[in-house]
Amino acid sequence: MTLQNTTRRWGTIAQTFHWLIVVLLVVQVTLAELADDLPVGVRKLTLLARHKSVGITILALVILRLAWRAVNAHPPLPANLKPYERTLARLTHLALYVLLFAMPLTGWTMSSARGFPVSWFGFFTLPDLVPKSRPLYDALVLTHQTLAWFLFAVVALHVAGALKHHFVHKDDVLRRMLPFT
Ligand code: HEM
Numbered sequence: 001m002t003l004q005n006t007t008r009r010w011g012t013i014a015q016t017f018h019w020l021i022v023v024l025l026v027v028q029v030t031l032a033e034l035a036d037d038l039p040v041g042v043r044k045l046t047l048l049a050r051h052k053s054v055g056i057t058i059l060a061l062v063i064l065r066l067a068w069r070a071v072n073a074h075p076p077l078p079a080n081l082k083p084y085e086r087t088l089a090r091l092t093h094l095a096l097y098v099l100l101f102a103m104p105l106t107g108w109t110m111s112s113a114r115g116f117p118v119s120w121f122g123f124f125t126l127p128d129l130v131p132k133s134r135p136l137y138d139a140l141v142l143t144h145q146t147l148a149w150f151l152f153a154v155v156a157l158h159v160a161g162a163l164k165h166h167f168v169h170k171d172d173v174l175r176r177m178l179p180f181t
């Protein structure tokens, strides 16, 4: 195992970014769904505050991940893929990155529009991105929810692709993203 990527596999740092973000996304969606079921009150606001902090953490990790990707080699897709599979893989990865930015940014903007500043686990408060506005808040809540559905769909496609590589093509695309392989 190496820290850096090589042209044959993802290194420990890229793998850590990938799997840490996966775990945080599961936490993130769980917090949102738990909060969604509760009436307005301290418990709901606490869960949403955690959701906001974890969401900002994901945003920071995605920025670091892309910076790390930019200064590293990365393993190319297997040469035997059909052109449409290659295009689908690239579009899926692009859509995942776009959504990993869009989700936290709509959430952050939504909170600003509602007049609730975003605090990161109580350590510091982020600046408001927009002034308070009820119509903008309503539009952003809908956008945030819709993007979450897009994210679920693209992740499902991505996971199906990874499993197809492993079980149908029997190549090393999944293994090279897994630690200890
Ligand atoms: C990758 C990051 C994020 C994901 C995947 C995510 C996902 C979600 C999901 C699935 C919901 C529930 C939507 C529903 O009602 O069905 C939600 C709600 C919410 N999210 Fe996020 N979120 C993310 C980041 C953020 C951030 C960074 C903030 C704020 C700083 C935020 C603020 C909120 C708020 C306030 C709600 C409740 C909206 C309402 O119904 O009033 N989210 N989020």
Ligand code: HEM
Pocket: 018, 021, 022, 025, 069, 074, 075, 076, 077, 093, 096, 097, 100, 155, 158, 159, 162, 163, 173, 174, 175, 176, 177
């Ligand atoms: C749940 C949310 C997930 C997100 C947001 C996500 C995101 C991404 C992104 C953006 C890439 C592209 C890496 C790059 O080229 O910079 C990637 C690669 C990869 N992901 Fe995921 N992923 C998720 C879940 C999973 C799961 C559950 C699996 C396994 C079943 C998986 C397997 C892979 C593999 C094998 C690669 C490497 C593809 C290659 O080497 O070309 N991912 N992921």
